[in-house]
Amino acid sequence: GVGRVVYGAPAIALEQVSGPGGFDVPIEQLYDLGRPGTRKIEVVGPLLEEEAMKIHKESGIWKGSNGNQANADIDLERSLFTSGIGAAAASNDFSVPVIDMSKGTDEEIAEELWNAATTVGFFSVVNHGIPQEDIDQAFHVSKEFFSLSQEEKQLASPFARNLNAGYEFMSQVRPSTGTADQKESLQITAREGVMDDRWPSNPSNFRSSAETLLDKCYALSKRIMNLLESKACPNLTPGTLSAAHNLWKPDTQCTLRMLHYTPMDLETLRSLTTPDEEGRIFWRAGAHTDWACITLLFQRVGQAGLECCSNPRSMKESGGARWTPVAPVEGGIAVNIGDMLSRWSNGRLYSNLHRVRMPTEEECNKSRYSIAFFAQADKSALIESPGQEPITAGDYILSRVQSNFEKTK
Numbered sequence: 001g002v003g004r005v006v007y008g009a010p011a012i013a014l015e016q017v018s019g020p021g022g023f024d025v026p027i028e029q030l031y032d033l034g035r036p037g038t039r040k041i042e043v044v045g046p047l048l049e050e051e052a053m054k055i056h057k058e059s060g061i062w063k064g065s066n067g068n069q070a071n072a073d074i075d076l077e078r079s080l081f082t083s084g085i086g087a088a089a090a091s092n093d094f095s096v097p098v099i100d101m102s103k104g105t106d107e108e109i110a111e112e113l114w115n116a117a118t119t120v121g122f123f124s125v126v127n128h129g130i131p132q133e134d135i136d137q138a139f140h141v142s143k144e145f146f147s148l149s150q151e152e153k154q155l156a157s158p159f160a161r162n163l164n165a166g167y168e169f170m171s172q173v174r175p176s177t178g179t180a181d182q183k184e185s186l187q188i189t190a191r192e193g194v195m196d197d198r199w200p201s202n203p204s205n206f207r208s209s210a211e212t213l214l215d216k217c218y219a220l221s222k223r224i225m226n227l228l229e230s231k232a233c234p235n236l237t238p239g240t241l242s243a244a245h246n247l248w249k250p251d252t253q254c255t256l257r258m259l260h261y262t263p264m265d266l267e268t269l270r271s272l273t274t275p276d277e278e279g280r281i282f283w284r285a286g287a288h289t290d291w292a293c294i295t296l297l298f299q300r301v302g303q304a305g306l307e308c309c310s311n312p313r314s315m316k317e318s319g320g321a322r323w324t325p326v327a328p329v330e331g332g333i334a335v336n337i338g339d340m341l342s343r344w345s346n347g348r349l350y351s352n353l354h355r356v357r358m359p360t361e362e363e364c365n366k367s368r369y370s371i372a373f374f375a376q377a378d379k380s381a382l383i384e385s386p387g388q389e390p391i392t393a394g395d396y397i398l399s400r401v402q403s404n405f406e407k408t409k
Helices: 011-018 027-033 049-058 069-083 106-117 132-146 150-156 206-232 266-272 312-318 339-344 393-404
Strands: 004-006 042-044 098-100 122-126 166-169 184-189 255-261 285-288 294-299 306-309 333-337 353-356 368-375 382-385 388-392
Touching (some): 098 106, 106 122, 106 206, 132 150, 132 206, 132 294, 150 184, 206 294, 206 368, 339 382, 339 393, 382 393, 388 393
Parallel strands (some): 004 042, 098 122
Antiparallel strands (some): 122 333, 166 184, 184 255, 255 368, 285 353, 294 368, 306 353, 382 388
16 A cells, blocks of 8 residues: 655656656545555655655665756656646736846845846846847847748758757757747857857858857856855855856857747647647747756847746745746846756756747737847856755756757757
């Protein structure tokens, strides 16, 4: 019979510790498993998934744990489908804060960033120091590139999963949905040699425009990490986070990603949003957390669709899943915490969920463009915090890429 229940971790996550054989039980049925004459069930919880996993690992009973932190995050995304959290409806019952990076002292700005990062989890920054003309130019060359034929784009920048770089067309399958994101993207990974033979030559100023924005994003991301570091990672020497992020060196991983959410006709929209036999539907981007330390996201006013939600690990404190739109802000950049910083901070900060909904019937014949910068630590950087097994940033990113592009060579 059942002897011990750890409430807080799904069976699929516990398999890496104890092997197959566990099963998920609705909490309202839990006590029905005990019967007169059988041994008493020990119930441990409710717990966060990481706490439940820790109990199992430290019990000494289970062998063979690989402690793969990336696998735990991948399993968490997969659970969004079965739980229904990933597809829950959005509402406007709370809003994303807007923070002016030019007002107040660094200490005051840091406090605003911390409050936003630990409550809503998403925030927008304005007066951030990146000129609007650099942003507009990057969007311009992005739109020109995506207007080329698919064959031209693939030849110009072939996708390499092992490098996390190049052009992909509807090939990213999120663990939370099991369906391909309805988008195309160009991934520019700022590592030595990675973009050789992957820089598009059409338009002719694509590379210069992309590198200009990438450099400005890099500087801003380092400033934000420095402002958050003392509270997020008090055990680290000041400057550790920003020092772990570099550009165009042999093991760097920071990435600029240009995204185009393609238009569709009404019939296609209705087909893609009708659940299949397994209850799956399509999204422009399925629910996920980012792999980075922080993400900077540029949106265009009038092109809505981005939505954010609490991380499942924080829902015990936040009161459950609540999705809300992340509206484009004139002159603003949306910012969110990623999995790397969540782990480095030992859970002081959560990497919040986000997704891009499918267009409305009024929007479906229009494109949506965005540009993301992912501040991802260098491959050799060791992400370690109390209670968690260390993992290099390189191993972490590779595991996440493989889970999203399993069929892409």
